[in-house]
Amino acid sequence: METEKFVVERTRAWVDRAVIGLNLCPFAKGPQSKGQVRYVVCPATDVEGLLASLLDELRRLVGVPAESVETTLLIHPYVLNDFFDYNDFLDVAEAAVQKLDLAGVIQVASFHPQYRFSGSAPGDLGNATNRSPYPTLHLIREESLDRAIEAFPDPAAIFDNNIATMERVGALGWTALLKQIHDDAAGRK
Secondary structure (H helix, E strand, O other): OOHHHHHHHHHHHHHHHHHHHOOOOOOOHHHHHHEEEEEEEEEOHHHHHHHHHHHHHHHHHHOOOOOOOEEEEOOOOOOOOOHHHHHHHHHHHHHHHOOOOOOOEEEEEEEEOOOOOOOOOOOOOHHHHHOOOOHHHHEHHHHOOOOOOOOOOOOOHHHHHHHHHHHHHHHHHHHHHHHHHHHHHHHOO
């Protein structure tokens, strides 16, 4: 089993090399460079434990100023490793946001090693735009997202740009990048 430190370092390397390095999310560089991304490894091995961690992290995020923690990556390597189970859990995550009366305040974005967009083939390289080393729930402040979108010239083009980027990178390039991410994390241990 990988250590918590390795899980965080591998996820951080993925953010640096894939999310920021390939510009898959033009809004990620600022919070990452300012140290405003909270990386949390959830030790849960069942959905109930993950839900408890999610509720805790939602409360924690709204309880601190954005200048301290802009966003949270809740990494859960020991539960919901099957993408379809994970995808079903997203309804539970949304219900948790609603339960805490955080709709319009916090948004949950989804990342998974087997991520698959609706209607895409499993091997479609476009799916890699949301493929993280581990199942991950990204808790995003809506206010911060709104500011970032206002500052971006054409937010609707992000998805198409990401698909074009993945086509340029290609399957071999993506595989090589994943190896670099793993090696980066192993070197940081």
